[in-house]
Amino acid sequence: MASRAKATILDIAREAGVSKSTVSLVLQGSGLIRPETATKVRKAIEDVGYVYNRGAANLRKAHSNVIGMVINDLTNPFFAELAVGMERVFQAAGIVPFIANTAENPVRQEEVLKSLMEQGVAGLIVSPARGTTPGAFRRIEAAGVPVVFAMRRLPESRIPAIAPDNHRGAFLATQHLIAKGHRRLAFFGGSSDLVVYHDRLGGFLEACETHGIPAADRTIVEGETSRKGGMACLETALASPLSPTAALCFNDAVAFGVMLALRKRGLEAGTDFAVVGFDDVAEAEHYIPALTSVAVDTAGLGERAAHVMLKMIQSRTTRAEDHIGAVNLAVRESCGPDRNARGAGMGDAA
């Protein structure tokens, strides 16, 4: 089985009785070749079981067609959806993106980026891991390889970012809680080493200000962005003297954790405590109770990121505009039934 030395373009040239240049032309679909010749060559390719060596080709072309997608947590369906959106676009462009997972680990991320660069990628779409150091992308920028950040961005970076309107999403969600009559509010999960965290927390705080919720009535608990983290947040908050009656969660995973912890205490999300998530993953709609969450059009953002990347490659630039995606609140059951009381007012004040 162990295949005799791999066939090259020369082998198939010999087989087809033409020159290597001709074979190369056929491979590239050049119109300069007589159709019959092309057919002959293609047959030889088939017979010999030739496989194109892109590495060798790129050596001359300096124009690789591989794009790397670096994802910080593949097990979060949210990022998987993002990846799927991007793939749709790349597939249409005849490009196969390679996905690599960093498992939220900056060291691993460094390895992954290095490996991708060595592979000669044409561009990189990255959702950076927590704790990514500011200089992590300096070398890549210096090499002139286009990078776009998806969903997350870095503090002082010039790299274009595609992300939802986190501030507004959090603002809307918080306003919704206030409209439901809640006065003691919490923000659960996430950590301040993430730019997104500040965006979302900022929206939460602004809504509090706007509607006159005093700082004393706000509870902010950082935590892992997972179910486990969410459970811990709720415990912490309820243990505090002034326990909140509603929470905006950093993401849906945290929200699920909070609902789990509520249930463990014999409380019910919606009636005893209001919960809002962020991202609106597919599961949110099917959960019991169904989770109210900020919908961000994940796949759409993925597509957008891919388009921006394609454009950057094409125009050989390393710069592009940021893109802030629209958000909207998917209202479901986890904040309780609409209280007709409290009246008409409030719809979406301010």
Added chain:
Amino acid sequence: MASRAKATILDIAREAGVSKSTVSLVLQGSGLIRPETATKVRKAIEDVGYVYNRGAANLRKAHSNVIGMVINDLTNPFFAELAVGMERVFQAAGIVPFIANTAENPVRQEEVLKSLMEQGVAGLIVSPARGTTPGAFRRIEAAGVPVVFAMRRLPESRIPAIAPDNHRGAFLATQHLIAKGHRRLAFFGGSSDLVVYHDRLGGFLEACETHGIPAADRTIVEGETSRKGGMACLETALASPLSPTAALCFNDAVAFGVMLALRKRGLEAGTDFAVVGFDDVAEAEHYIPALTSVAVDTAGLGERAAHVMLKMIQSRTTRAEDHIGAVNLAVRESCGPDRNARGAGMGDAA
């Protein structure tokens, strides 16, 4: 910003005042180089912002260190877990695997495999898409590139497969349902173009035989392996004259769908209808009611697959043993409370 022509090994040789061969040796961590020289070279590499060109290297070495992981559905957390297990092993071996998604589409899979081959992968771990044609891997085998199948396999293929003991898992689950007193059983979801389907269905049928459930009392409904598919299955089954009281589902996604559909009809999984899933994804434990499911140690199988691959590459063979992973039933709430009654009447007759 647009980087002057990329630096090569020669540039850094000049910069460091040594020959290209010396640089190459340093790059490979050869012990033949005087430490001070190596340091000098490394400094030059840093200064110039050199990035190694693996394509060029592989041209000479014919020994790439990239491994491709081809996954049929990244949005299913089950496969994401599998990928994560593999990554753990590869990371330890200093290899960065590239993941590609086929979205359960054989045509896309073809493209992805081609692209990976052209990239010169050292090996391929594949969870084949539904409807993969028998010959899809012929060329790859002919090229002598090791392939292992994970979770799924192809009918007549000689390619080693790493998979859970599907037959036994289904057998155990079905037995569990029967022990709970159910006599009219269903098998929901999946389709017969998948080998796994036959394995699981086979376990179901064997358990039925063993415990004397007549063929007339078995309902088999094929369907998409998703929530939606599960919902459809339940509707179909309940509409049939002889409606079942319990179901083994092809996978957890189907099971979640079935529970959703039950709830829509005002029925409750566990009390009104028993449901068992397959795969035991993380969510199963947290669902309400918690889903009884066949646990297959997904990440463990991923690790196993990675190890087998590593061994194949190392011993330059294209053959390996299949590996059947142990399974066990994680009993939770979706089949109802333990009926102490048990013996006597087979409670659920009707």
Added chain:
DNA sequence: GCCTATAAATGGAACGTTCCAATAAATCAA
């Protein structure tokens, strides 16, 4: 029939590495 224009096919020099064989420098045995 000859010249020119067009179409089709080709040889050779890159591209950035590795690795073998060879050289140069340093050390040692006598």
Added chain:
DNA sequence: TTGATTTATTGGAACGTTCCATTTATAGGC
């Protein structure tokens, strides 16, 4: 000292493509 041995370093020929500049074949115009 001299030759043998070990330690560091180096030039050059590959590896499998692309693409430019040519060559060769075919057709057209007169």
